[in-house]
Amino acid sequence: MNYKCISLCLAFVISTLFISLSDASLAAMSIDFGSQWIKMALVKPGMPMEMVLNEEARRKTPNLIIIKDNERLFGDAALAYSVKYSKNSFTHLMDLLGKKMDNPVVLLYKQRFPHLKFIVDGARNVVQFDVGGEIYSIESIVAMILRRCRELVENFAKQPVRDVVITVPVFFNQAERRALVAAAEIAELNLLQLLNDHTAAGLNYAAFRRKEITESVQTLLIYDVGATKVTASVLEYVLVDEKKRDEKNPVMTTLGVGYNRMVGGFEITQRLRDIFVNNFRKTKKTEIDITKNPRSMAKMLQEAERVKIVLSANVNFTAQIENLHEEHDFTMPVTRTMLEDAVRDLEVKLMQPIVDALKMADLLPEEVNQVVLMGGGSRVPLIQEFVQKFFKKKELGKFLNTDEAIAMGAVYQAAHLSKGFKVKRFDIRDLQIFPIQVDFVSAHSKDETGAGRLIHRPIYPMKSFIPASKKVLSFTSFTEDFSMNVNYGEMRELSADQLMEFGSLNISEIKIGGVTDVYVRETAKEGTIFKGIKTHFDLDNSGILHVDGAEMLLEQPSRAESTFASLAGKITGLFSTNNKIDETTEKNEEILESGKTNDKSYSTYSAGNQTKFEKPAGDNITSRQAEANRTTANVAEMKQEQKPQQIKISLKLMENILDVLPISDSEITVAKNRIAEFERREKEKAIREEAHHNLESLAVDLSDKLAQDEFNRFLTADEHITLQKEVSQVKAWLEDDVDINTPTAEFIENKRTIDELLRPVKVRMTEDQERPSVVGELISMFNHTEIFLHLAQNLTEAEVFTEVEINTLKNLLDGTRDWLTAKMELQNKLKPTDQPALPVSEGKEKLMSLDREVKYLLNKMKFAKPKVKKEEKAKETTAENDEILSETTEKPKTVSEEKSDEMSRDGQPLKDATDVKNKELKNGEQKDGATHDGSEL
Structure with missing residues (x-):
């Protein structure tokens, strides 16, 4: 029984340890990586999906980083210093990922932030930043922000978190998605998926309205006005019956998408800032134009953002900036009408995504069941007016929380993809809106000029679903090394401007090597037939294309058939005496009869390639010939049933990226080391600042207390002088000698010196503060013990307690009371600086001893059984x-x-x-x- 109990206890402890260890690695998070704001969500065992709060207890964090003098600032801290360090502030970095220098989006970014120092990566032809002589790639800066997001989530979750789903705009192409994946790798995140932001928002909408989804199709249009983009997405929800599982589950399908990546809320802010700049130029005379001052322009931009938000709820407001430029203040009354007039020309650009989405979905505006607004820019009344007019007064839904919807939908997907959670089934079918095809020159077909004909093979056409099944492309005309290009197909749905913003239409060049050598070597073998070359393509759940490999297919005769041919030659002529028998017949007879144990006749195949036959009684040539004829027919049947053997030989495959070269492995290593160095310095700085703060707080606090009589009564005269001197020296040192280079050890050592001087003082103060409480508890215990003794002495008839037990408790009570009286008399005669006569620890020991003795007797009384008198016992026994x-x-x-x-x-x-x-x-x-x-x- 004891072994069983021990085993159960050990099993429980082991399972508890296993659960606690596994819980630490089961958490997952999502990052809504917007252009201007970042939102994060978390799911972990024992806690529902919820938004992550930053240090300021806010649900959204500015997507901003400042890098200056080997120090970094993130989020709200960076926003507070963005005006002061405008040349070192980096934001809206999503617009630069995976784009070449001549991309219109990059050119617009340089126009919006002219104070930043841009340089070109000569090898990749992409943007980089020069920060104090240090070169930073876009991927490395984005990785720093992602790493900071992970830190915030881990502080919120109080455990490590690596699994993540990151949301991206639906119009991100292959190069942009690869760049973000590289940034996640540098940040040491385990990327589960790049999820389109409209898909995350749609999932959040449906996951919490699961009961509203029925067999009837429902359509939803999500109109998202972000900082630097506008997207419209048409989603379809329906309940689908799964026959295999005998259950119905909801399915969300993206029907159509439209976008504009050159307008958004930031464009409105820019135009309002330009209004302020023009007004300042007219009203103030300055030596240097305000646009030449990055700090002044940053102030203008910040005030324009604030005024835009206020005008969304008010019709007028006054913009105010103190000491804007050359000691001039700025004040300007602004009305909502003024702002609307400045952006009214954007109506076409703002509404075109809705038109494109409906066209792709093949729907009319009235066929959409609901229209939902998303994004901070959708709060602008004029934009709502545009959407309302387009849908002819259809009610606009505003029930999706802009600050949470995408992050919460993405964390639902993270829980689904993570191994540690089980969520209700909700199928997602997203769209591949950019067709992908393979182009190659045929080895045999010729065009009218006599050159090889260019072949186009679509592998993932437009509107194919993500995740998609793997595709295999077969080539039967190539017997030598060849190459092919993976390109985007025709994109007639895109405008000319969108095609320029899209970038290169060529994705990669794939070279298949080793074809010639394998073909010559294998086809030289007898019976080998060349069947073609297969290449494997995969479009993962992040929408990124992978070439998984290439192989040559060959067909060879089966092994059994080869064995027949080999054995036939070895038995030729065995029956070539007076009567000739067909060689094939003999060969087939041997194979068919091999391995049988017939009493009349059998054949065996020896190791020496000798065949021995035992002739049965009465056998003759005629019977053998008849048997051979029958065997020939049987073997002919077996040959027909034999299938040729399929052989696959892997080929060499090399892929050259043609759109935007990915960041190299060496650059990834450098970026990781740089981030590690930043974190090391920041950790050292945090420790130093904490030590500085602790010492400074202690010095200021002691300086005040040394002037208070209540504190000084616990100090001797010598102690007071010593402490006063030490505190004065530390304060002078902090004010005069401490700088940014002061070692952390000096702060710690100075604090340790003061703590050593304060130790005896703290002991006296603690004794003085806790002694009255302990004395009060002892007196209360005396009273309770006396009452208990009185009751115990009256329970003599029940014989619960022995006389020894009662006397022991009484003596302990009397002794403790006498001890307290004597100690209190001595203690009252002492000064606060003297050694205490009644230590608190000794008083607590006395209290525990008395309490322990009383509890022992109480427990004995609780479980004692009443005794029956002998006369009554005898009567009961006699009756029985x-x-x-x-x-x-x-x-x-x-x-x-x-x-x-x-x-x-x-x-x-x-x-x-x-x-x-x-x-x-x-x-x-x-x-x-x-x-x-x-x-x-």
Whole structure:
């Protein structure tokens, strides 16, 4: 029984440890990586999906980083210094990922942020930043922000978190998606998926309205106005019956998408800032134009953002900036009409994504069931007016939380993809809106000029679903090394501007090597037939295309068929005497009969390639020939059933990226090391600042306390002088000598010196503060013990406590009371600086001893059984014996039973059953020393 209990305990401990360790690695998070704001969500065991709060307890964090003098600032801290360090502030970095320098989006970014120092990566032809002579790639800066997001989530979750789903705009192409994946790798995140932001928002909408989805198709249009983009997405929800599982689950399908990546809320802010700049130029005369001052322009931009938000709810407001430029203040009344007039020309650009989405979905505006607004820019009344007019007064839904919807939908997907969670099934079918095809020159087909004909093979056409199944492309005309290009197909749906913003239409060049060598080597073998070359393509759930490999397919005769041919030559001529027999017949007969154990005739194949036949009695040439003919027919049948053997030989594959070269492995390593170095310095700085703060707080606090009588009464004169001197020296040192280069150890050492001087003072203060409480508890314990003793002394008839136990408690109570009285008399005569006569620790020990003794007696009283008097016990025993005697008189006994009744436990005969019971009762009293209840007998 004990071993069983121990095993159960060990199993419980092991399972608990396993669960706790596994829980630490099961958490997952999502990052809504917007152009201007970042939102994060978390899911972990024991906690529902929820938004992550940053240090300021806010649900959204500015997507901003400042890098200056080997230090970094993120989020709200960076926003507070963005005006002061405008040349070192980097934001809206999503617009630069995976784009070449001549991309219109990059050119617009340089126009919006002219104060930043841009340089070109000569090898990749992409943007980089020069920060104090240090070169930073876009991927490395984005990785720093992602790493900071992970840190915020881990602080919120209080455990490590690596699994992540990151949301991206639906119009991100292959180069942009690869760049973000590289940034996640540098940040050491385990990327589960790049999820389109409209898909995340749609999933959030449906996951919490699951019961509203039925067999009837529902369509939803999500109109998202972000900082630097506008997207419109048409989604379809329907409940689908799964026959395999015999259940119905909801399915969300993206029907159509439209976008514009050159307008958004930031464009409106820019135009309002330009209004402020023009007004300042007209009203203020300056030596240098305000646009030449990055700090002043940053102030203007910040104020324009604030005024735009206010005008979304108010019709007028006053913009105010103190000391804007050359000691000039700026004040300007602004009305909503003024702002609307400045952006009214954007109506076409803002509404075109809705037109494109409906066209792709093949729907009319009135066929859309609901229109939902998303994004901070959708709060602008003029934009709502545009959408309302387009849908002819259809009610606009505003129930999706802009700050949460995408992050919460993405974390639902993260829980689904993570191994540690089980969520309700919700199928997602997203769209591949950019067709992908393979282009190659045919080895045989010629065009009208005589050159090889260019072949286009679509592998993932437009509107194919993500995730998609793997595709295999077969080539039967190539017997030498060849190459092919993976390109985007025709994109007629895109405008000319969108095609320029899209970038290169060529994705990669794939070279298949080793074809010639394998073909020559394998086809030289007898019976080998070349069947073609296969290449494997995969479009993963992040929308990124992968070339998984290439292989040559060959067909060879089966092994069994080869064995037949080999054995045929070895037995030729065995039956070539007076009567000729067909060689094939002999060969087939041998193979068919091989391995059989027939009593009449059998054949065996020896290791020496010799075939031995045993001739049965009465055999002749005619019978052998007939048997051979039958065997020939059977073997012919077997040959027809034999299938040729398929062989696959892997080929060399090399892929050259043609759109935007990915960041190299060496650059990734450099970026990781740089981030690690930043974090090391930041950790050292945090420790140093904490040590500085602790010392400074201690010095200021002690300086105040040394002037207070309540504190000084615990100090001797020498201690007061020493402490006063030390505090004065530390304060002077902090004010005069401490700078940014002061080592952390000096702060720690100075604090340790003051703590050593304060130690005896703190002991006295603690004794003085805690002593009254301990004395009060002792007095209260005395009262309770006296009451208990009085009750215990009145329980003599029940005999619960022995006299020794009562006397022990009484002596302990009297001794403790006398001790306290004597100690208090001595303590009252002492000064606060003297050694205490009544230490708090000693008082607590006395209290615990008394309390322990009382609890022991209370527990004994709780489980004690009341004793029954002997006279009553004897009467009950006699009545039971009479009843037993009457029962024995009624039942006849066997001989063995009579003998058993005549003998006692010591072998002596007893007169009757009453004597037996009385003897048992007597023995029981001697054994227990107390009477027993009648039921025990």
